Amino acid sequence: MLATAVAAAAPEVPVRSGRGHLTVLLSGTSSDAHTWNLVYLQLLLEEAGHTVVNLGACVPDDLLVDRCRDLRPDLLVMSSVNGHGRRDAAQAGRRLRQCPQTAGVPAVVGGKLGIADRPNSRLAPELLAAGFDRVFGEQVSELLEYTASVPAR
Numbered sequence: 459m460l461a462t463a464v465a466a467a468a469p470e471v472p473v474r475s476g477r478g479h480l481t482v483l484l485s486g487t488s489s490d491a492h493t494w495n496l497v498y499l500q501l502l503l504e505e506a507g508h509t510v511v512n513l514g515a516c517v518p519d520d521l522l523v524d525r526c527r528d529l530r531p532d533l534l535v536m537s538s539v540n541g542h543g544r545r546d547a548a549q550a551g552r553r554l555r556q557c558p559q560t561a562g563v564p565a566v567v568g569g570k571l572g573i574a575d576r577p578n579s580r581l582a583p584e585l586l587a588a589g590f591d592r593v594f595g596e597q598v599s600e601l602l603e604y605t606a607s608v609p610a611r
């Protein structure tokens with residue numbers, strides 16, 4: 459309930475403009491209620507100068523695709539830590555790629571995507587096949603390095 463409220467209350471417009479070059483759409487996966495991962499990533503990306511629209515937790519795939527289509531971000535960053543990221547993100551990735559207006563939006567995912575015995579590296583092929591351009595673990599420094607290589611539209 460709380461998570462739904464967070465997603466519903468997500469800002470319609472960028473909350474802050476920085477010196478960086480990207481507009482980043484940040485989103486939790488459909489079943490993931492964790493929020494501090496998203497707060498952390500938002501602050502990190504904003505500190506790096508990017509403009510962040512944070513959709514919050516438990517974002518339904520329809521909402522994600524709608525927001526992505528409306529905003530046309532330079533980069534979509536999905537985060538999942540509840541252990542269901544593999545399934546949820548794969549589904550979201552396929553939905554994004556099926557929509558002509560969002561098919562070309564660069565998209566990455568990371569966090570704790572599986573449970574302990576399934577490290578992200580083992581889950582990456584499935585998520586890449588679902589349409590993600592890059593699958594990260596928990597290393598935010600790698601995400602920041604990656605953003606430097608993403609062109610603004």
Ligand code: B12
Nearest residue numbers: 490491492493494495537539540541568569570573594601
């Ligand atoms: C607080 C918490 C909760 C709270 C969340 C409240 C809230 N408003 O966020 C509540 C109680 C709701 C909760 C629920 C559940 N939780 Co919980 N939770 C935690 C806990 C203790 C802390 C999470 C946190 O806030 N961390 C602080 C943030 C800043 O760090 P972070 O989330 O780790 O994110 C970092 C990295 O992962 C990385 N990162 C994250 N996303 C991305 C994306 C990219 C692209 C990159 C590069 C990096 C990156 O960057 C962040 C900063 O370093 C963790 C255990 C732990 N110590 O981590 C378990 C944990 C995440 N929860 C877990 C589980 C299993 C659940 C439940 C399924 C439990 C249950 N059976 O109900 C539910 C899931 C509910 C749902 N629908 O999602 C597991 C996940 C297991 C896994 N993935 O292997 C954990 C790891 C506990 C454990 N050891 O088992 N949880």
